Amino acid sequence: MRSLGVDVLVVGGGAAGMSAASWARRRGPSLRIAVLEATNIISHAPCGIPYYVGGLFSDYSLFQAYDVRFFREKRNIEVITGARAVEADLRSRQITAEANGERVKVEYDRLVIATGARPRRLQGISGPRVLYAHHPAEARELREALAGASSVIVVGGGVLGVEMAEQLARLGKRVTLVHRGSYLMSRDLDPPLGQRLVEELRFMGVTVLLNRSVVSSSDEGSRLLLDDGEEVRADYTLVAAGVEPNLGPLEGQVPTGPHGAIAVDDFMRAGKDEVFAAGDVAEHRNLVTGLPDWRPLAPIANKMGLVAGVNAAGGSLRFPGVAGDLITRVGETIYGRVGLNEAEARRTGIRYLVGEITTRSRARYYPGGGQVYFRVLAEEGSGRVIGAQAAGPEEIIGRLGVVAVALLKHMSIEDLFFAELGYHPSAGRAWDPLVLAARQLLRV
Amino acid sequence: MRSLGVDVLVVGGGAAGMSAASWARRRGPSLRIAVLEATNIISHAPCGIPYYVGGLFSDYSLFQAYDVRFFREKRNIEVITGARAVEADLRSRQITAEANGERVKVEYDRLVIATGARPRRLQGISGPRVLYAHHPAEARELREALAGASSVIVVGGGVLGVEMAEQLARLGKRVTLVHRGSYLMSRDLDPPLGQRLVEELRFMGVTVLLNRSVVSSSDEGSRLLLDDGEEVRADYTLVAAGVEPNLGPLEGQVPTGPHGAIAVDDFMRAGKDEVFAAGDVAEHRNLVTGLPDWRPLAPIANKMGLVAGVNAAGGSLRFPGVAGDLITRVGETIYGRVGLNEAEARRTGIRYLVGEITTRSRARYYPGGGQVYFRVLAEEGSGRVIGAQAAGPEEIIGRLGVVAVALLKHMSIEDLFFAELGYHPSAGRAWDPLVLAARQLLRV
Numbered sequence: 003m004r005s006l007g008v009d010v011l012v013v014g015g016g017a018a019g020m021s022a023a024s025w026a027r028r029r030g031p032s033l034r035i036a037v038l039e040a041t042n043i044i045s046h047a048p049c050g051i052p053y054y055v056g057g058l059f060s061d062y063s064l065f066q067a068y069d070v071r072f073f074r075e076k077r078n079i080e081v082i083t084g085a086r087a088v089e090a091d092l093r094s095r096q097i098t099a100e101a102n103g104e105r106v107k108v109e110y111d112r113l114v115i116a117t118g119a120r121p122r123r124l125q126g127i128s129g130p131r132v133l134y135a136h137h138p139a140e141a142r143e144l145r146e147a148l149a150g151a152s153s154v155i156v157v158g159g160g161v162l163g164v165e166m167a168e169q170l171a172r173l174g175k176r177v178t179l180v181h182r183g184s185y186l187m188s189r190d191l192d193p194p195l196g197q198r199l200v201e202e203l204r205f206m207g208v209t210v211l212l213n214r215s216v217v218s219s220s221d222e223g224s225r226l227l228l229d230d231g232e233e234v235r236a237d238y239t240l241v242a243a244g245v246e247p248n249l250g251p252l253e254g255q256v257p258t259g260p261h262g263a264i265a266v267d268d269f270m271r272a273g274k275d276e277v278f279a280a281g282d283v284a285e286h287r288n289l290v291t292g293l294p295d296w297r298p299l300a301p302i303a304n305k306m307g308l309v310a311g312v313n314a315a316g317g318s319l320r321f322p323g324v325a326g327d328l329i330t331r332v333g334e335t336i337y338g339r340v341g342l343n344e345a346e347a348r349r350t351g352i353r354y355l356v357g358e359i360t361t362r363s364r365a366r367y368y369p370g371g372g373q374v375y376f377r378v379l380a381e382e383g384s385g386r387v388i389g390a391q392a393a394g395p396e397e398i399i400g401r402l403g404v405v406a407v408a409l410l411k412h413m414s415i416e417d418l419f420f421a422e423l424g425y426h427p428s429a430g431r432a433w434d435p436l437v438l439a440a441r442q443l444l445r446v
Numbered sequence: 447m448r449s450l451g452v453d454v455l456v457v458g459g460g461a462a463g464m465s466a467a468s469w470a471r472r473r474g475p476s477l478r479i480a481v482l483e484a485t486n487i488i489s490h491a492p493c494g495i496p497y498y499v500g501g502l503f504s505d506y507s508l509f510q511a512y513d514v515r516f517f518r519e520k521r522n523i524e525v526i527t528g529a530r531a532v533e534a535d536l537r538s539r540q541i542t543a544e545a546n547g548e549r550v551k552v553e554y555d556r557l558v559i560a561t562g563a564r565p566r567r568l569q570g571i572s573g574p575r576v577l578y579a580h581h582p583a584e585a586r587e588l589r590e591a592l593a594g595a596s597s598v599i600v601v602g603g604g605v606l607g608v609e610m611a612e613q614l615a616r617l618g619k620r621v622t623l624v625h626r627g628s629y630l631m632s633r634d635l636d637p638p639l640g641q642r643l644v645e646e647l648r649f650m651g652v653t654v655l656l657n658r659s660v661v662s663s664s665d666e667g668s669r670l671l672l673d674d675g676e677e678v679r680a681d682y683t684l685v686a687a688g689v690e691p692n693l694g695p696l697e698g699q700v701p702t703g704p705h706g707a708i709a710v711d712d713f714m715r716a717g718k719d720e721v722f723a724a725g726d727v728a729e730h731r732n733l734v735t736g737l738p739d740w741r742p743l744a745p746i747a748n749k750m751g752l753v754a755g756v757n758a759a760g761g762s763l764r765f766p767g768v769a770g771d772l773i774t775r776v777g778e779t780i781y782g783r784v785g786l787n788e789a790e791a792r793r794t795g796i797r798y799l800v801g802e803i804t805t806r807s808r809a810r811y812y813p814g815g816g817q818v819y820f821r822v823l824a825e826e827g828s829g830r831v832i833g834a835q836a837a838g839p840e841e842i843i844g845r846l847g848v849v850a851v852a853l854l855k856h857m858s859i860e861d862l863f864f865a866e867l868g869y870h871p872s873a874g875r876a877w878d879p880l881v882l883a884a885r886q887l888l889r890v
Binding site: 004010025028029047048052054058059061064067078092114121133224250299301302304307308312317321322325326327328329331332336340365366367368369396397398399400401402403404406407408409410411413415419420421422423424425427428429430432433434436437441446 | 461469472473491493494497498502503505508509511576581582670679684742743745746748749750752756760761763765766768769770771772774775780782783795809810811813814818840841842844846847848850855857860861863864865866867868871872873875877878880881885890
């Protein structure tokens with residue numbers, strides 16, 4: 003049993019954890035800071051897995067934004083990889099990890115929990131032919147397995163399922179995508195874009211089965227029985243049924259919220275003054291509803307980690323909440339959503355109006371670009387902006403970021419209309435598409 | 447003499463004028479609305495001229511977003527083209543125009559002045575070899591003249607001069623660009639991007655002469671004497687020395703501001719209750735300084751026109767002010783600025799800090815993209831965001847729009863840091879470049 007005493011212990015070396023450690027260091031130059039990471043890579047995020055499997059890149063080390071040596075040498079942070087936390091005693095401020103058969107006990111003064119999320123396992127699906135695509139640490143095996151497959155069933159039509167189906171189809175594999183919703187990314191998108199994703203993937207040759215779920219599997223997990231009696235089979239089944247918070251030994255020792263993740267206040271404190279949580283393992287406040295929300299996305303994890311790190315080192319930075327800004331791509335089209343979609347607005351009891359527009363992404367006379375679609379949702383009566391969705395070949399991320407700021411500042415549709423988006427014929431319109439969508443709802 | 451009586455008269459059928467007429471119509475379905483336009487095209491903007499000259503498109507009709515027939519038939523707006531206002535009597539509410547030798551007298555109840563801007567003429571430069579590039583109505587002649595030229599001097603290194611120089615260089619012409627400033631677009635950009643523009647254009651073969659101005663011309667305007675004694679010559683001289691407000695017969699009858707353009711209040715009223723002004727002919731309030739400003743840019747003109755039109759039809763929409771969001775492109779790089787630059791901040795007496803970052807525009811492992819540069823300026827002490835500049839191959843417009851909203855809402859650098867920009871490896875970074883620039887200035 004190895005033993006260690008630190009000022010700040012971070013459990014989990016992914017995006018949130020390494021952000022927390024780095025900013026604890028920046029705020030507290032003389033603090034003793036350590037990170038326990040269960041796998042052998044740190045500063046990782048799963049967003050690249052579909053593109054590694056799809057062969058867009060082959061250098062596995064690129065999954066890691068920075069390596070252990072960087073943090074040790076440049077930031078004086080002790081990083082222990084291959085160290086999975088197995089015991090937690092928050093009363094005596096101790097975390098015990100198992101690292102290569104050895105036990106490491108760490109006593110801390112302040113703790114940051116950043117253990118992330120793990121793929122949700124589906125009941126009834128199991129066997130050696132069943133794969134998951136969540137952690138970069140498993141990406142190499144996943145790529146090797148799928149390289150030899152001529153057919154794959156993807157279970158789940160959320161963002162990961164859609165991205166994996168697209169990349170596998172691009173590789174020439176026969177892909178069947180099984181989704182419970184009536185259109186793709188149905189938790190994120192409204193029907194216009196969700197149905198367009200269905201058409202795009204079908205056009206690429208993917209068999210998209212909607213309103214269907216999996217009952218059971220056989221043949222090592224390569225044959226699935228669906229709830230309408232249909233059977234589908236392929237060389238492999240890839241489960242992309244979402245993620246769940248990965249509390250591990252912290253379970254029961256920290257408060258959790260309605261989504262099962264750790265409940266934190268705006269300073270990322272989790273129940274005790276000296277315990278913080280950040281990233282995919284923790285909930286946050288939704289900027290529109292004011293209610294607890296859980297959006298396991300890298301940019302949010304990065305910032306929660308920064309806030310937790312600063313505050314664990316004695317600061318008092320406040321995290322304002324999340325807009326839920328999600329981006330994906332199929333073919334040459336970038337898709338995105340931010341804030342509430344129609345279903346979420348209805349669930350929250352918000353009556354809303356929709357402004358939407360389809361137009362060219364560039365001046366009519368300027369070559370290149372394509373069609374761009376924007377929709378903006380605003381609360382009836384108050385005119386408060388509550389969300390937006392978009393699809394197009396360029397300038398989607400920044401424009402949805404404009405809406406994210408509108409949510410942060412509780413802006414009205416008039417405010418959003420007056421957002422001064424710049425213009426050049428080569429990349430936009432004199433009436434910006436986002437401004438046009440807002441203009442639909444202008445009350446004049 | 448023809449005579450006409452209308453409820454709303456718009457003088458000037460460019461971006462601002464046609465926006466005003468359309469929104470007066472939307473707000474007042476039964477109003478009699480007329481537009482007087484001096485040239486033969488309406489709903490025009492000069493932004494496309496460099497690309498028409500450069501041969502990126504050849505269909506001249508694309509300069510017009512909508513034609514006269516559309517406005518007459520779909521919006522019931524009387525549009526009189528080729529009608530230049532020659533007399534104005536705001537006391538008796540009359541404007542007289544000359545249209546094809548005939549005089550047209552229009553009596554109005556409410557007036558919207560949207561006569562735009564005209565190129566600034568330089569003293570000492572004249573002759574048949576001197577060209578200007580401001581109005582699409584002259585674009586065809588310009589293109590024809592330049593098509594036959596093997597060499598061109600461009601006078602003025604602002605946005606139009608830079609765009610013309612780039613396009614002419616692309617056509618294989620020998621281009622000399624003479625600029626008074628010590629780097630290009632020196633009124634808009636800070637040195638890092640302004641100097642990069644110099645390098646880019648030089649790399650494309652343009653001779654860039656800085657800190658130089660023109661004293662006189664000879665040989666029909668094809669030979670220029672510079673203030674350091676050097677002489678430059680070419681087949682043509684293209685003057686791109688900025689624009690000035692085009693008041694015409696309104697001169698002296700409406701209040702003007704420090705920039706020589708019409709002074710309006712936030713409702714676009716110009717001195718009298720029934721007189722409005724919008725677009726390049728009018729000033730506006732700067733969102734950062736609160737002072738009168740004058741940014742003759744299409745997206746601003748469009749919105750000022752909308753506000754003027756709505757209010758001329760009885761509404762009370764308030765224009766919040768301008769951020770000065772300007773975008774251009776050289777080669778594959780989009781450049782942009784918003785808010786105050788360093789020189790403007792110093793002139794206004796604002797002490798500022800700069801956060802800046804250069805990074806890849808996409809995830810390190812995702813193919814394509816390139817380097818992206820962002821700089822953010824914030825006021826020392828208060829931390830209020832006051833401006834930003836950027837350059838990169840993609841996602842520049844929307845991100846600078848995020849900063850424009852920060853200016854609209856007087857946001858701090860912390861607010862901007864928490865702007866939730868979405869992420870996909872194919873088009874952005876998990877730590878967004880704009881967020882990274884803001885992070886440099888975070889006070890933790």
